[in-house]
Amino acid sequence: MEFKTGTTIKLEGGKSAKIVSKLGEGGQGIVYAVKIDGNDYALKWYTCKLSNKKEFRKNLQTNIANGAPDSKFLWPLYLTEELNGSFGYVMNLRPKNFVEFSDILNAKVDFPDTKTIVYAALNIVNAFRELHMKGLSYQDLNDGGFFINMQTGDVLICDNDNVTPGGIKNPGNVGGKPGYMAPEVFRGDTFPGVLTDRYSLAVILFKLFCLHDPLMGKAYHESICITEKREMELYGTHPVFIFNPQDDSNRPVPRIHSNPINIWPRLPQYIREAFITSFVDGIKDRNARLHDNEWQKKLLRFLDEILVCPICGSEHMIYKFNAGQPMNFACRHTFSYPRILHVKNYSIPLFPGSKIRMCHINTDSDDYIKIEGEVIMNKNNNALWGIRNLGEITWTFSASDGQIRTIEKNNVVPIAQGMEINFGNTTGKVEK
Structure with a gap:
């Protein structure tokens, strides 16, 4: 069964979906663009014979009721009523830039x-x-x-x-x-x-x-x-x-x-x-x-170890260079080998553009998306690098004079060998 544009499909719960266009077809069924209450969605309608249809439908109902485990899933949102022995489910549309x-x-x-x-x-x-x-x-x-x-x-x-x-x-x-x-x-x-x-x-x-x-x-x-x-x-x-x-x-x-x-x-x-x-x-x-x-x-380590040249934007892998030796990039720019921030179980190369992530410095988090800090390069001296605090928590560190100094949001601390930074509930140490 294939629906024509304008066909109305009843959904469980009283709503209805109107067919706008056909988006694609696969082994299990046809996917349509539909309108529900004026909003755009996708409808997958099963055209194949479903074994254990009753249990399959019940499993879908359970997943809809429980909701998506993560926002990355185009999760079933509505189940249709049965029509001519088949049914379908509604999900969000895939954005065009995917x-x-x-x-x-x-x-x-x-x-x-x-x-x-x-x-x-x-x-x-x-x-x-x-x-x-x-x-x-x-x-x-x-x-x-x-x-x-x-x-x-x-x-x-x-x-x-x-x-x-x-x-x-x-x-x-x-x-x-x-x-x-x-x-x-x-x-x-x-x-x-x-x-x-x-x-x-x-x-x-x-x-x-x-x-x-x-x-x-x-x-x-x-x-x-x-x-x-x-x-x-x-x-x-x-x-x-x-x-x-x-x-x-x-x-x-x-x-x-x-x-x-x-x-x-x-x-x-x-x-x-x-x-x-x-x-x-x-x-x-x-x-x-x-x-x-x-x-x-392992993937987060891979991400941390990709160095991006702050001058031309080309990528370079830190494992291709000898620790402590000057790095001669293929793009013909040369930089000192970065010092390493050891915090939790992470070892983060402190190179211009490197990110300090929430998961790096918060013992209760595995969030690799939220950026808490970033390594920056002095505009007037390419050899001077520092860490800018981009988060809401004030950091502290021991200065060379022995005094405890603070690093508030948007402030920068110069990177120095042996320095220890307290990020709130974790402490990291900078080493060669």
């Missing part, structure tokens, strides 16, 4: 810089961390479920109709998409849950960074025909990570798989190790897969 993840993988659009890619990865991880903390699992992570703002790294996640409490099979019997499903789900050994979400999340992150499938290498390329049997071997019974350090049978093929070959060596060692853990140990042992908060810490 692009489909599949467009990124197909090289239709590019990120402006590495920082934005890392922000996108952080936002994806954080969204699923919030989902999992509420006892839910997504169960169907794939490239069609993500929209990303290419300029900011902001993320929106759709297709939330299969979200189900962890450990419970989703009533839609959806296992996922080949290449994204955990091997045990692909084999049919288990149904999706939080542990299989963790595998699928690692796939999403690998594809985001390397623009390639983590299991698609020589073995896939040399397959004469990808039959169901062969696909089962590649993704289910004998999956091999393309950068498995103990097994080189499925390496990326030169001139065919250029993206992973070129990008992998540029990633920080701790990010590569995280992927190796996910796709070597994690393929065999579900409990070995990285938790969401482990990914968040």
